Every structure is written in C-alpha cells, then in structure tokens.
Amino acid sequence: MDGNTSIWSSDNYDPESIKLCVKKLKEEFGQQFSDSQSILEQHTHTMTIHESELPNGVVFVETKEDVQKVVNICNEYKCPIIPFGVGSSFEGHLNAPFGGISIDMNNMDKILKVYQDDLLVVVQPGVTREQLNKYLRYTGLFFPIDPGANASIGGMTATRASGTNAVRYGTMKDNVIALEVVTPDGQIIKTANKARKSSAGYDLTRLMVGSEGTLGITTEITLKLYGIPEVIAGGRVSFPSVKDATDAVIMTIQAGIPVARIEFMDIAQVKAVNDYSKTNLPEAPLLLVEFHGSQSSVDEQSELFGEISSDFGGKDFEWTSNNEDRNKLWKARHDAYWSCRAVRPEAELYSTDVCVPISKLSDCITETIEDMEQNELIGPIVSHAGDGNFHVALLIDKNNKMELDKLDEFLVRISERAIKMHGTCTGEHGVGQGKRKYMLKELGNAVNVMKKIKEAFDPHKIMNPGKLFL
Amino acid sequence: MDGNTSIWSSDNYDPESIKLCVKKLKEEFGQQFSDSQSILEQHTHTMTIHESELPNGVVFVETKEDVQKVVNICNEYKCPIIPFGVGSSFEGHLNAPFGGISIDMNNMDKILKVYQDDLLVVVQPGVTREQLNKYLRYTGLFFPIDPGANASIGGMTATRASGTNAVRYGTMKDNVIALEVVTPDGQIIKTANKARKSSAGYDLTRLMVGSEGTLGITTEITLKLYGIPEVIAGGRVSFPSVKDATDAVIMTIQAGIPVARIEFMDIAQVKAVNDYSKTNLPEAPLLLVEFHGSQSSVDEQSELFGEISSDFGGKDFEWTSNNEDRNKLWKARHDAYWSCRAVRPEAELYSTDVCVPISKLSDCITETIEDMEQNELIGPIVSHAGDGNFHVALLIDKNNKMELDKLDEFLVRISERAIKMHGTCTGEHGVGQGKRKYMLKELGNAVNVMKKIKEAFDPHKIMNPGKLFL
Numbered sequence: 042m043d044g045n046t047s048i049w050s051s052d053n054y055d056p057e058s059i060k061l062c063v064k065k066l067k068e069e070f071g072q073q074f075s076d077s078q079s080i081l082e083q084h085t086h087t088m089t090i091h092e093s094e095l096p097n098g099v100v101f102v103e104t105k106e107d108v109q110k111v112v113n114i115c116n117e118y119k120c121p122i123i124p125f126g127v128g129s130s131f132e133g134h135l136n137a138p139f140g141g142i143s144i145d146m147n148n149m150d151k152i153l154k155v156y157q158d159d160l161l162v163v164v165q166p167g168v169t170r171e172q173l174n175k176y177l178r179y180t181g182l183f184f185p186i187d188p189g190a191n192a193s194i195g196g197m198t199a200t201r202a203s204g205t206n207a208v209r210y211g212t213m214k215d216n217v218i219a220l221e222v223v224t225p226d227g228q229i230i231k232t233a234n235k236a237r238k239s240s241a242g243y244d245l246t247r248l249m250v251g252s253e254g255t256l257g258i259t260t261e262i263t264l265k266l267y268g269i270p271e272v273i274a275g276g277r278v279s280f281p282s283v284k285d286a287t288d289a290v291i292m293t294i295q296a297g298i299p300v301a302r303i304e305f306m307d308i309a310q311v312k313a314v315n316d317y318s319k320t321n322l323p324e325a326p327l328l329l330v331e332f333h334g335s336q337s338s339v340d341e342q343s344e345l346f347g348e349i350s351s352d353f354g355g356k357d358f359e360w361t362s363n364n365e366d367r368n369k370l371w372k373a374r375h376d377a378y379w380s381c382r383a384v385r386p387e388a389e390l391y392s393t394d395v396c397v398p399i400s401k402l403s404d405c406i407t408e409t410i411e412d413m414e415q416n417e418l419i420g421p422i423v424s425h426a427g428d429g430n431f432h433v434a435l436l437i438d439k440n441n442k443m444e445l446d447k448l449d450e451f452l453v454r455i456s457e458r459a460i461k462m463h464g465t466c467t468g469e470h471g472v473g474q475g476k477r478k479y480m481l482k483e484l485g486n487a488v489n490v491m492k493k494i495k496e497a498f499d500p501h502k503i504m505n506p507g508k509l510f511l
Numbered sequence: 512m513d514g515n516t517s518i519w520s521s522d523n524y525d526p527e528s529i530k531l532c533v534k535k536l537k538e539e540f541g542q543q544f545s546d547s548q549s550i551l552e553q554h555t556h557t558m559t560i561h562e563s564e565l566p567n568g569v570v571f572v573e574t575k576e577d578v579q580k581v582v583n584i585c586n587e588y589k590c591p592i593i594p595f596g597v598g599s600s601f602e603g604h605l606n607a608p609f610g611g612i613s614i615d616m617n618n619m620d621k622i623l624k625v626y627q628d629d630l631l632v633v634v635q636p637g638v639t640r641e642q643l644n645k646y647l648r649y650t651g652l653f654f655p656i657d658p659g660a661n662a663s664i665g666g667m668t669a670t671r672a673s674g675t676n677a678v679r680y681g682t683m684k685d686n687v688i689a690l691e692v693v694t695p696d697g698q699i700i701k702t703a704n705k706a707r708k709s710s711a712g713y714d715l716t717r718l719m720v721g722s723e724g725t726l727g728i729t730t731e732i733t734l735k736l737y738g739i740p741e742v743i744a745g746g747r748v749s750f751p752s753v754k755d756a757t758d759a760v761i762m763t764i765q766a767g768i769p770v771a772r773i774e775f776m777d778i779a780q781v782k783a784v785n786d787y788s789k790t791n792l793p794e795a796p797l798l799l800v801e802f803h804g805s806q807s808s809v810d811e812q813s814e815l816f817g818e819i820s821s822d823f824g825g826k827d828f829e830w831t832s833n834n835e836d837r838n839k840l841w842k843a844r845h846d847a848y849w850s851c852r853a854v855r856p857e858a859e860l861y862s863t864d865v866c867v868p869i870s871k872l873s874d875c876i877t878e879t880i881e882d883m884e885q886n887e888l889i890g891p892i893v894s895h896a897g898d899g900n901f902h903v904a905l906l907i908d909k910n911n912k913m914e915l916d917k918l919d920e921f922l923v924r925i926s927e928r929a930i931k932m933h934g935t936c937t938g939e940h941g942v943g944q945g946k947r948k949y950m951l952k953e954l955g956n957a958v959n960v961m962k963k964i965k966e967a968f969d970p971h972k973i974m975n976p977g978k979l980f981l
Binding site: 156158159160161181200201202203207211212214215224228230231232233234235236237238239240241242243244245247248250251252256267268270271291294295296297299333334335337338341345396397398399400428429430459460463464465466467468469470471472476479480483484485486487488489490491493494496497498509510 | 626628629630631651670671672673677681682684685694698699700701702703704705706707708709710711712713714715717718720721722726737738740741761764765766767769803804805807808811815866867868869870898899900929930933934935936937938939940941942946949950953954955956957958959960961963964966967968979980
C-alpha cells in the first residue's frame with residue numbers, strides 16, 4: 042500500500058443504499074431520528090472554516106444498545122457513521138463527505154459511578170467536562186483536562202484532547218483508564234479493567250484515544266480523577282523576548298517545579314487583551330503560571346519560578362494564592378478568545394495548533410509571527426508552553442478568496458515548519474479533514490500501518506470516512 | 512473469530528523451511544550467527560519456571576539494517592523471530608514454541624542522543640536502564656522506570672514495564688515518546704516525532720509498547736527524562752494490618768502527596784528480610800516510602816505522610832533525607848529478592864504479579880495470603896501499593912510434581928481473583944506464555960480485536976508466535 046493512495050473513495054458508498062439505510066433508521070428510531078435541514082446543518086456546523094458537508098440523517102442515541110443498533114443497520118447498508126458530541130472540533134471531524142448518519146451522543150450524558158478510593162469515574166460519552174466537574178464538586182476530586190471549550194468527554198477522547206494543564210496532568214491518553222466501545226462490526230468491547238496499570242496485551246485504550254471515531258464508537262469512559270489542590274496560586278510575568286520566555290519555561294520544567302499551567306501569549310495576543318479588557322499589560326511576551334499544592338509548596342514553587350523568570354529578564358512577576366486576585370491575574374488568558382474576535386469582529390476565527398520539542402518553541406513561534414507579518418495575516422498566539430504546543434487564532438474574512446488562499450498557504454507552512462523541527466502538525470486538535478495532508482510528511486510509511494489497522498477494524502469503511510489520513 | 516480459537520498453530524511453520532532459513536542466516540551473518548547448544552539455551556533461560564523451548568539459531572544484530580535483513584529473510588521462509596534483550600522476562604516471552612530465530616539485541620546498545628532542553632534521550636533497544644542512568648549522571652537528568660532487574664530498554668518497552676516509582680513517573684507507556692520499529696513486512700517506521708504530545712493519528716507508540724515483540728522489532732526508542740530531584744527522602748513504617756497499610760496508601764494519594772515510591776511488604780516478606788539481613792523490623796505489614804523534591808517539599812511530604820500513617824495505626828515512622836540513612840531504612844526493600852531466596856534456598860523462585868484498583872488491594876492481598884496458607888505455599892509479597900500492583904515470590908521445588916500442580920492452581924486463582932476485582936492478571940510482567948489463558952476472562956471479545964490487529968500487522972505470524980493470547 043502506498044501512503045499517497047487514498048483509502049477513501051465515494052465508490053465505497055452507494056447513495057441509493059444510504060437512502061434505504063436512512064429510511065430504515067427512521068422507522069427504527071422514530072422520534073430519535075431527524076433529517077430536518079436545520080438539524081443536519083447543526084451537526085456539521087463546527088468551529089472551523091471547513092465547508093459543511095451534511096449527513097443524510099441524525100440519530101439521537103440514548104443507550105449503548107442504540108449505538109449498536111445504528112452500527113448494525115449502517116453496516117448492512119454500508120452507510121457512513123459520524124459520531125457527534127458538542128461540535129467543538131476545529132478540523133472538520135464532523136463533516137459527512139460521503140453522506141451517511143451523524144450519531145448524536147449528547148443524550149448519553151450520565152455519570153455512571155464515582156470510585157472515590159480509586160480516584161476513578163465512569164461516564165457516558167455525552168457528559169461534558171464542566172458537567173463532570175460540577176458533579177464532582179463535593180467529592181474533593183476533579184477531572185483536570187481542559188481544552189477550553191466545554192467539550193464532551195467522548196469528543197475529547199476521540200481527539201486525544203489536552204489543554205492548559207496537560208503539562209502537569211497529561212492529556213486524554215494519560216487519563217483514560219478504560220473504554221467501552223462499539224466496534225465497526227457491532228460488537229461491544231471493553232478495552233481494559235479498572236487497574237491503574239496493566240501489561241495485559243495490546244493497549245486498545247490508547248489505540249482508541251485519538252482515533253477520531255474511525256475505529257468504533259465509545260459508549261463508556263473510565264477516567265482518572267485527582268484530589269482538588271489545597272491551594273492554587275497564579276502568577277503573571279512579562280519577558281523581553283519570546284526566547285527569554287520559553288527559556289524560562291524550559292528551566293522551570295528542568296528544575297522539576299510541578300507547574301500546573303504555564304501559558305505563553307505573544308505581543309499580538311497581549312495587545313488584543315489590553316484593547317478588549319481595558320488592561321495595561323506591558324506589550325511584551327507574557328507567561329501566566331499556576332501552581333497546585335499545599336500553601337508552603339505553592340509558595341515555594343512561586344518563589345522559585347520568580348527567580349527563574351528574573352534570570353531570563355522577566356519583569357514584575359506578580360503572583361497570589363488568593364482566588365479572586367488570581368482570577369484577575371489570569372484574566373488575560375480567560376479573555377484570550379473573545380479578545381481575538383474583537384481584533385476583527387467581522388472575521389471568522391480559524392484556530393490551528395502545532396506542537397514542537399520545547400527547545401524549538403521559540404524558533405517556531407518567532408518564525409510563525411514573521412510569516413504572518415510578511416503575509417499580512419492577523420493571528421494572535423497562545424501557547425501551552427510547557428508542552429511546546431501553540432495555537433494561532435487566525436482572523437479571516439471568509440468571503441475574501443485571496444485571504445483564504447493566504448490562509449491555506451500559511452497552514453501548510455506552519456505544519457511543515459513544526460514537522461521540520463521534529464514536531465507534529467497537531468498537538469491537540471486532531472487531524473480530521475484539515476491536517477490529513479501533512480500525515481505522510483510527519484509520519485512517513487507509519488501512515489500505511491494506520492491504514493492497515495483501519496482496514497482490519499472496519500473493512501467497509503463505515504466509521505467516519507474521509508478523516509485522519511488521505 | 513472466537514476468542515477461544517487459537518491463532519497459533521504449528522501448521523503455520525514448516526520445519527524444513529525453518530532449517531533453510533537458518534542456513535541462509537548463517538551464510539548471511541557469519542560470526543553474528545550461532546546455533547551452538549549453549550547459546551540456544553541461554554536465549555530461553557529466563558527467570559521463569561516455564562520449560563525452555565529452544566530456537567534454531569541466534570542472530571546477534573548490530574544495526575537496524577541487520578534487523579531488517581533478519582526480518583526479510585525470516586519472512587521469505589515464514590520462520591518465527593523472537594526478540595531477546597537481557598532475558599529477565601518472567602512469563603516465557605523468549606521461548607520458541609514453534610522453533611525459529613532468536614534475534615539478540617544486546618549489541619544495539621548505543622545511547623544515540625540526549626536532548627537536554629527537551630528532557631529526551633534516544634537509545635537503541637539493547638541499552639540497559641543502569642547503563643542509561645550511568646551515562647546520564649553528569650547531565651542532572653535521569654530515567655526513572657525501574658523494574659528491579661537491569662533490563663534492556665527494548666525489553667521494558669515490549670512488556671510495558673514499570674516498577675517501584677511508577678506511582679509518580681508512570682510506566683513505559685507514559686515515558687516512551689516515539690519508537691522506530693521494523694515491521695513484520697520489513698519496513699522501518701517511526702511511530703511519532705519528538706513533541707511531548709500529539710494528536711496526529713493512531714497512537715502507534717502505545718500500540719507497540721507492551722506488544723511483546725508480536726507486532727515488530729523496536730530499533731530506536733525516544734524516552735522522557737526528568738531532572739534528578741534536589742533531595743530524596745526515604746521512610747519506613749509498620750501497620751497493625753494489611754488494610755491499615757493500604758488505607759494509608761489510599762489517603763496519601765488522595766491527599767495529592769506526590770510520593771515517588773510507596774512499597775508494601777507483607778509479614779512473610781518482613782520475616783524473610785529480618786532473617787536474611789539480621790534486622791529487627793516488627794513482624795507486621797510494612798510500608799516504605801520515598802519523596803522527591805526540594806528540602807522543604809520532602810520535609811512537608813514526609814510529615815504529612817507521617818500524620819496519615821499515624822491515623823491508620825502506623826507505628827514508629829522513621830524517615831530521613833540523608834542518603835546513607837535512607838539506604839539503611841530501605842535495606843529491607845533492596846534485600847527483598849535475596850531474602851526470599853534464602854527462605855528456601857533449594858527452591859526456584861517464581862514471581863507472579865497482578866494489579867487491582869487500589870480500593871481492592873487489601874482484600875486481594877489478604878485473600879492471597881490465606882490462599883497460600885491453606886495450600887501450604889510459601890510466597891512473600893511485595894507491592895507497588897500506590898498502583899494496586901503486587902508480586903508474590905513463590906518458592907517452589909521444581910522436581911516436586913505436587914508442588915508444581917499446586918502452583919499452577921494457585922496462579923489460576925490469583926489471576927481470577929484480580930480479574931474479579933476489576934483488575935488485571937498482569938500489572939507489569941506482561942502476558943507471554945504464562946498469562947495467555949486469562950486474557951479472555953479479563954478482556955472478553957476485546958481479545959478478538961487484538962487478534963485482528965496481529966493478523967493485519969503480521970499475516971504470516973512470524974513475530975514471536977505463541978505469546979500474548981491463545
């Protein structure tokens with residue numbers, strides 16, 4: 042198999058058969074089925090500039106048996122299935138390029154069991170992260186992964202999501218203990234038991250995490266939980282240059298400071314925040330940090346970080362373990378998204394992300410800023426700097442063909458830049474449709490191995506076709 | 512496919528063809544090939560009571576191209592290949608039940624590059640963990656995973672090894688960033704780039720980690736490194752009961768104390784140590800702890816742990832951050848293996864491990880001790896208690912059929928006990944030949960999915976056949 046040869050083809054799907062499948066699902070699911078135009082549009086309207094490609098129908102599943110039934114019927118008619126959570130994907134994961142059925146998981150939103158002593162929780166995929174943490178409030182435990190959006194746990198699992206505190210708590214790959222999955226042939230499997238570790242066979246849990254709905258549909262997720270930290274301290278400090286800021290990050294990690302969040306903002310992002318939030322932050326690269334632990338531990342971490350940042354020219358490091366003051370210090374980060382939008386209110390915001398070894402973060406960000414300047418693109422940058430991951434929030438007029446072309450070319454360059462620096466074209470957004478074309482450049486013939494896995498799991502290619510690789 | 516139907520069969524392999532393959536390899540590899548009886552025996556003499564099943568020849572590879580050549584030749588003759596590291600496997604991973612070639616990785620022992628700023632190192636699979644840490648000495652960095660034996664990094668990757676400090680630093684699945692692998696069809700792939708996280712496609716890295724040489728042969732491994740802690744404190748405390756000890760462990764984790772090691776010993780193990788090391792430890796369940804951090808942080812962690820252990824009846828908690836004194840406190844743990852052997856010097860030591868949710872650890876250990884008492888088996892217990900993982904070091908007279916039968920029955924019961932408690936039949940030793948029969952009970956029809964993956968990767972089943980599942 043050649044990595045360049047697409048396994049996706051409209052020849053795999055017969056429109057007449059898909060129509061029959063839709064008819065059958067309508068009969069079987071009644072009120073749980075819809076093919077109204079607005080519902081179809083809702084199910085591909087995602088936070089992306091990829092054009093919507095509508096499914097032929099939507100099934101609102103309520104149980105794993107519903108999921109199994111949809112899969113079995115779709116299998117019979119070789120009809121594509123696209124799992125849908127809250128629709129916060131950036132990369133066109135939810136489109137239906139070959140038609141088919143969107144399977145809406147939002148009604149599978151039960152928190153099934155908290156195992157307090159084991160620091161585990163079992164949830165259905167439609168549970169959102171905010172819902173989960175609200176539910177856990179009185180247990181003293183929390184689920185740390187925070188990709189920004191109030192995403193569904195199923196969607197976060199499918200895209201291997203992470204976010205601001207991955208530097209301390211890891212990504213979804215580190216926090217999913219086990220999954221229950223309906224496989225493309227309609228079987229229900231569990232990928233692991235509830236032990237914290239196991240060496241019993243292939244790691245199907247990790248294979249499913251990040252598989253973007255192409256290998257099966259998750260119906261139950263067992264997650265790790267953590268004790269809510271006794272004290273949370275937050276801080277903020279400006280640096281003379283991008284390099285100084287990232288050097289401070291590298292030193293912080295090397296020194297073993299267990300920083301919970303360490304977020305970078307470039308000058309454009311700081312300016313955007315100043316304008317939007319009426320603040321007076323120095324117009325310079327900014328780091329925002331958060332420390333979790335006991336009072337004396339966060340005091341020590343904050344002081345150590347203060348010393349390190351000062352070694353790299355960090356100015357006026359402010360920090361506090363008072364919640365209200367901490368929120369004020371972190372306001373710049375909380376307002377990042379809306380402040381970007383306000384830079385160019387008429388534009389669409391297209392967010393892309395790459396991730397590089399941390400030693401290359403400064404180069405990658407600096408070259409990307411220069412690239413945007415040269416090409417007259419506006420894209421404030423926020424970075425989960427401890428992981429070497431950064432986002433560019435490009436503000437694009439969708440109706441301006443030239444801008445769209447410039448965006449396309451920029452996206453190729455930033456991905457190739459990250460790959461050249463031994464990084465990845467996507468740190469946490471997933472591949473979907475948007476990043477497929479970089480997979481071969483990033484991973485070479487390993488993509489063929491992925492295709493083999495796909496074909497072994499799903500010979501009729503009914504699960505979310507057209508995603509993840511060409 | 513039925514989970515009970517074995518995919519392994521001697522019909523897949525033609526002894527005549529294997530002979531021709533051996534001849535060809537001998538010609539191609541000259542001095543790097545051996546089929547002397549003693550070399551063949553060495554390559555299946557592992558730390559296990561499984562009977563040796565010899566390969567037909569051993570190739571000592573030196574480069575990835577050598578590996579590729581062996582795989583291509585073995586493919587041509589449909590000849591099994593069994594990767595060999597230092598031979599510290601417990602579960603018969605290195606046996607050649609269908610004959611074939613042992614591929615000895617020990618000469619691929621180069622540490623290729625340390626990325627100081629990125630806290631990464633790239634090594635060949637024959638590098639051992641002690642060799643790696645010795646090499647890293649002057650960098651201020653270390654590689655934490657410590658399965659006890661001076662295992663090869665390749666072997667640790669293949670079995671998803673962990674050990675005493677997995678509670679803080681994770682297992683091999685958490686610390687392998689990327690792999691270079693020769694696939695069963697002779698291609699060289701890399702599973703990921705060097706970014707700390709990525710959501711670019713299927714997680715081939717994690718699929719390979721723990722695949723026990725059945726999906727390919729690792730030729731390069733990129734590992735995470737950590738800053739050597741400024742201070743290491745160690746402590747020791749005895750408890751009235753197993754339950755009190757494990758409750759103290761649960762509370763320690765829930766309190767968010769970032770304990771680096773938290774090891775449990777049952778009374779039999781403590782007695783064994785007292786006898787062997789001439790110590791006077793109370794004959795009671797024992798916890799040994801280790802804390803990493805700054806002086807004030809380890810002081811705080813130690814004090815907090817002292818309070819928690821005292822809440823659960825812990826007596827005479829001693830701790831120190833002086834290296835020499837810490838080694839004295841931890842002597843019981845360091846002497847565990849040899850003290851077990853001394854309990855019954857004429858016996859073989861057969862080590863088995865299971866892992867359960869931490870809330871079940873006390874029950875699982877207690878029932879296992881009662882089981883051994885009822886069946887007159889001797890097996891001191893050591894547990895990586897923070898993970899819910901424990902080892903029984905069974906002392907067995909190999910020449911006594913009745914004892915061997917009792918051992919076999921015990922191994923079934925302990926595995927089934929762990930699985931019933933939502934745990935796993937193997938926390939860190941892997942499946943190999945020894946635990947294959949429990950896979951279906953533990954993972955049900957997920958085993959079929961594993962078999963599908965195996966067949967997609969390796970249709971001729973040349974890679975380490977007869978391991979991992981029936």
